[in-house]
Amino acid sequence: MTARLAQVAAQAGVSEATVSRxxxxxxxxxxxxxxxxxxxxxxxxxxxxxxxxxxxxGMVGLIVPELSNPVFPTFAQVIETGLVVSGYMPLLCTQTPxxxxxxxxxxxxxxRGVSGVVFVSGLHADTASDPKRYVRLRDRGLPLVLINxxxxxxxxxxxxxxxxxxxxxxxxxLTALGHTRLGLAxxxxxxxxxxxxxxxxGAAVRRHVGPGAPAPVENSxxxxxxxxxxxxxxxxxxxxxIVCGSDPMALGAVRAVRDRGLDVPRDVSVVGSDDSPxxxxxxxxxxxxxxxxxxxxxxxxxxxxxxxxxxxxxxGEFLFRPELxxxxxxxxxxxx
Numbered sequence: 561m562t563a564r565l566a567q568v569a570a571q572a573g574v575s576e577a578t579v580s581r582x583x584x585x586x587x588x589x590x591x592x593x594x595x596x597x598x599x600x601x602x603x604x605x606x607x608x609x610x611x612x613x614x615x616x617x618g619m620v621g622l623i624v625p626e627l628s629n630p631v632f633p634t635f636a637q638v639i640e641t642g643l644v645v646s647g648y649m650p651l652l653c654t655q656t657p658x659x660x661x662x663x664x665x666x667x668x669x670x671x672r673g674v675s676g677v678v679f680v681s682g683l684h685a686d687t688a689s690d691p692k693r694y695v696r697l698r699d700r701g702l703p704l705v706l707i708n709x710x711x712x713x714x715x716x717x718x719x720x721x722x723x724x725x726x727x728x729x730x731x732x733x734l735t736a737l738g739h740t741r742l743g744l745a746x747x748x749x750x751x752x753x754x755x756x757x758x759x760x761x762g763a764a765v766r767r768h769v770g771p772g773a774p775a776p777v778e779n780s781x782x783x784x785x786x787x788x789x790x791x792x793x794x795x796x797x798x799x800x801x802i803v804c805g806s807d808p809m810a811l812g813a814v815r816a817v818r819d820r821g822l823d824v825p826r827d828v829s830v831v832g833s834d835d836s837p838x839x840x841x842x843x844x845x846x847x848x849x850x851x852x853x854x855x856x857x858x859x860x861x862x863x864x865x866x867x868x869x870x871x872x873x874x875x876g877e878f879l880f881r882p883e884l885x886x887x888x889x890x891x892x893x894x895x896x
Contacts, residue, residue: 685709787812
């Protein structure tokens with residue numbers, strides 16, 4: 561028991577004596593501290609004492625993908641802050657390759673009696689997954705909000721970045737610089753945002769360059785290594801500009817260009833996606849399309865709080881407009 565108290569105290573950032581006071585419902589503990597201890601119990605997988613389980617009604621699950629892509633920690637921070645301000649205690653569930661997955665987290669959250677769940681780029685965005693898992697949650701009356709992955713069969717609001725607008729901004733920028741040979745390096749094609757960006761890319765290239773203009777697409781994984789591999793194949797195809805599906809992929813593309821003895825942007829321009837933290841400080845500073853994370857996170861919190869309160873948000877998908885942030889990784893098409 562002493563070892564468990566120490567673990568919970570370390571997780572919550574409080575003393576073991578404070579943990580003991582919370583578990584025994586003794587006075588003198590601030591509500592925020594009490595909630596931190598109860599959340600620590602949940603995160604560590606310890607059962608709450610039965611007399612404290614009703615407190616889970618003020619908790620909300622937040623399920624995000626692995627955190628190697630910095631846009632996901634940013635989403636988590638915005639949503640967690642909004643939930644706390646609204647009087648809810650967020651329980652962050654981070655998926656890891658080979659580790660705890662979305663369905664496992666859902667079982668835990670349901671056992672804890674959470675008031676609702678926010679999903680960020682989860683299985684709802686994967687066209688190969690079964691949306692019935694979300695339908696079953698709604699049948700139980702659990703409020704849900706989906707971010708970046710519209711599921712028309714799920715009775716829940718969806719907050720999305722406008723993927724077609726992201727591509728249009730990028731292609732317009734690059735063709736204005738004189739590029740006519742553009743390639744897209746993006747993640748697995750089964751994901752809904754990838755489908756949308758791929759379709760929008762071909763249409764935008766044909767619109768800005770010409771009906772017969774090639775628009776090569778290389779699918780890989782959303783990582784630096786994935787961007788490196790996809791960019792290498794696009795360079796073999798002769799592109800002078802690479803549009804990437806994420807900022808980490810763009811960093812991989814920059815490395816691939818340099819490994820060919822070429823320069824960014826003198827020889828090849830590279831554009832990322834999301835405007836993750838620190839992209840202004842890369843070498844070169846990365847041109848990217850900023851996903852409106854703050855606005856999207858705020859909207860997701862408002863929608864979920866309304867759903868919990870019994871005031872359903874209008875159904876359908878709410879698209880948020882991205883912004884092109886031009887830095888030093890894009891330049892005029894090289895002279896031939």
